Structures are given as C-alpha cells and as structure tokens.
Amino acid sequence: MLELRSLPTDCAKRRQESVCSACGARAFSVCSSLDSSDLAGLDAIAERVTLKAGEALIREGDPAVHLFNITSGSVRIYKLLPDGRRQITGFLFAGDFVGLATGQDYAFSGEAIEDATLCRFRKADYRALIRERPLLEEALLDRATHELAAAQNQMLLLGRKTAQERIASFLLDLPTRDPLRPSTEDQVRLPMTRSEIADYLGLTIETVSRVLTKLKTTGVIRLLSLNELRIEQPDRLRDIAEGEV
C-alpha cells in the first residue's frame, strides 16, 4: 500500500519521496526518510480532489479547515492588495503542501494553474495524525524550513535584483521544483502565463516579455513555444541571475 521511491529526475539534489499509494499523498523528506508506517493512516483521512485550470483551492480570509497535498498539476498561491495588485508568493507542484499554516483563516488564495489533483485533509484530523507520527512531523518541519529558505531567496530577488536578474533566477529555479518537468535540465516548461510570471517576480507583463526577448536575441535562451524554452547558455544565465554582468 505504501512505497518509498526516488523521483525520476535529473535534478542535482535528488529528493526522497514517500507516496501514500492509497490516497496519493506525498511527503517529501530531504533529511529524514519516512517508512511505510509513518504514512499509514493518511488514506483514512484523505479525500481526493480534482481541479480544472483556474479553479480555486482556498481563498484568502476563508476559515482554514482543510490542508492539501498536490499529487499532480500546478498551483499558484497569491495575496491581493485592495486595489487588485497581486503578488504570487509561490508556484506549487506535485508533493507540495498548501495550507499547513496554523491560524484561524487562510492568509492567501490558491488556484490551479493547470488541471490538478490533490489530497484534501481536515486540518484537525491531520494534526491529530501527525501527533502520533513524529517522523512525519519532522518531515513537515524540514519542508517548512526549506520553504522559508526559498522565501528568503525570493525576498532577495524582489528587493534587490533587476528585472533581467529576476527572470534569469526564475528560469534557473523553476525546473528544480517541478517534478513533472521534462527530463532534460535545460528544457524549461512554463505552465503559467506571462501575467503570472510578472506577478511572481514583481514586474509587469511587458517587462517580462521584453526581458525574454532580450535573452533570446542575445542567444542565452531559445523560445520553443510560448510555454517551453531551452536554456542555451546556462553559465551565462547563472551569471546574469547573480548580477555578475
């Protein structure tokens, strides 16, 4: 019923993934590994959910009764200002958790970017379960601290990087986080629109478009289609991302 496996990925940092095959819940663990008994019981409290592209998962301000684990597809989470300005705070993929944060209400909204399947848990059930699964809780803590590190990188990007540096960082980072990406490292799938990229990087769609065009004309990347590109000069892109230009 449960299995422990490695993701079929070329990502430099391979991650161990534990999949509850009954309910599909995934619990990545970077430094502690889980065995079957840690995941037993998840299927009893899990509920499968299917979302079409664009459908909402959670809405900022609603009571936080559920938490989710993505099993396929991709999700955007974002916050809005009253006048409609949007900041996408994360793109989430298979294996990621949504709504872990304690707190009365959700602090952000979440929607499917493309068709997605998820596992839904009642938060109370989940908390009760992990209380009896210390290793599962440890894995969640690992995950949370890793997301914190990623959030700090994103703050550096938003606070101090130029438009070109942001795009370069984004293109390098994205494939390391989507387990469903194509197998070659330099091929980048962009399941999101320009508008979503812009709202993730703190830019406008026009700037995103212009920078991509510039990277294309300088030969650093090649646009295969709107949602697919190849990194032709990875070293160059890395230099750009870190401001070494």
Added chain:
Amino acid sequence: MLELRSLPTDCAKRRQESVCSACGARAFSVCSSLDSSDLAGLDAIAERVTLKAGEALIREGDPAVHLFNITSGSVRIYKLLPDGRRQITGFLFAGDFVGLATGQDYAFSGEAIEDATLCRFRKADYRALIRERPLLEEALLDRATHELAAAQNQMLLLGRKTAQERIASFLLDLPTRDPLRPSTEDQVRLPMTRSEIADYLGLTIETVSRVLTKLKTTGVIRLLSLNELRIEQPDRLRDIAEGEV
C-alpha cells in the same frame, strides 16, 4: 526551573511564551502550549552566548553546526549578492530562532543589531532532543509556518507596494514582533539604522528618509528621536499600508 508565562505586552495577539529559566531559551507557541516537561533537558545542551552590536552570529556559506534562540536584543539576518547588494530578510527578537533550517550550510548571515544574548545549541543535539519532545517539535512547526506567512507578507510588500506603503507596513508590523518594545502600541522603537530599514524594504536610505519626512509633515507620525517615533494617526497609517489612498 521552568515557567510558562504571558509576555507583558499590549500586543493585540498575545502570545504564550515558555521560558527555560535555566538556559533562557524561549519557545513561543501560538496554538499549542508547552509545559515544563517539554522544555526539560534544554539547559543540558544549551550554551549562553553574548554578542555586542554588529557582531556576527552566523555567516552565509559556513557549515550549519549551531542553531540559536535569542533571549534579548535584536538580530538582522540577510543575504548578499556578489556585488554587495544586501537584502535583510528579517529582524529577529527575543524568542526567535535562528538557523533552524536543515541543510549543510547556512543560507544567510546573521548579526546583532544591538547587544544581544542568545542560547546556542548544537543542531544535532537539538534535533535529538526534539525527537523526544513531540510538543516542542509541534511548537517549532507552528513557528515555522508562521514565519512562512510573514515571509509571504514581505513578498507582497517587496513585489507590489510603493515606497510609502512599505514604510507604513513596516511601522505597523515592527512593534508586534519585538517583545521588548515600549508598552504603548503607538510608540515604535527602531533599533536599526536607516540603512537597515532600506535593505529590509528593498529601498535606498534616501527614499526611507524622504518617506519618513513626508509622513511626519502630513502628521501621520511624529519623530521623537532618530530611533523612536510615535504613530499619531494609526488608521491613516493602516490605510496607507494597504494602498487605500
């Protein structure tokens, strides 16, 4: 030897604080409360550290052997780009943890803003201890998810708010996080320099200075000294912070 107490604070959201009186370690808990037995053993593996203003706690890239809990003073954590651009990703105060993230090396640097005292733990010891203290681990997970929520707010600020909105948000947020702040809500202590505020908000010192001057001349705040100000019109400041102007 251990006590559970409430912080002497006027903060809207009162936090329960567990203090290990032997070693001074603090473990805030927002939704689960800890009792003495959960903290027992901390003093055996803790080491007290004193830092003078400006001294480094951890350095980005160094092996991550220790983690810290701040017992007094304040700390800045930040990341640098190769050319020296700095993004301060957080100001931390008494009760906050530094270096929780799993991972070979520290992903950011940390320095004391003002004289500070801390508890230092060897990470391996700490992980071994919390493995036997599920409630302590749960408290850490709570804390981590809360910091994630704070990080998302900061991303919204950095990605989508104007300079004036950033400063307003900062002035409203800061006093809710420093347990050592003066007791009145509208009095804000700024232990950090303009340069640090700028690097936290993704601005320059000149812009910080100009916006503060503007808020002063419009009567929203009053500068008592360089490091102390009063919020004269909290509602107005809240509106500005959310872009309702």
Added chain:
DNA sequence: CGCAGCCTTGACCATTATCAACGCTGGTGG
C-alpha cells in the same frame, strides 16, 4: 474564417535610484 485572449513591441512617463552637498549628534581627545 473570425474572434478572443495572450503576447510583443513601441513611445512616453513616473517612481525611485544615484550623486552630491550639507546638517546633526555623540564620542574623543586636547
């Protein structure tokens, strides 16, 4: 084939960065 939605490109503009000068303040040493 036509339309809607998304993307690109161009011209212009505004916010904020940069560069520069000056002022305040606290600490030190004569």
Added chain:
DNA sequence: CCACCAGCGTTGATAATGGTCAAGGCTGCG
C-alpha cells in the same frame, strides 16, 4: 569643557529602470 571629527541622516538635483498606455500580431478554438 569645548572643539573637532566620524558616522549617520536629510535634502536637493538629475538620471534610469521599469511602469503605463497604446497598437498590432500570433494562436488556438469554435
């Protein structure tokens, strides 16, 4: 005890990055 200096902060003039507004192109679907 006062004067000077260093460091930080403020203010002003100018510049640049990226935003805004506008028009046109591509693409996929009905």
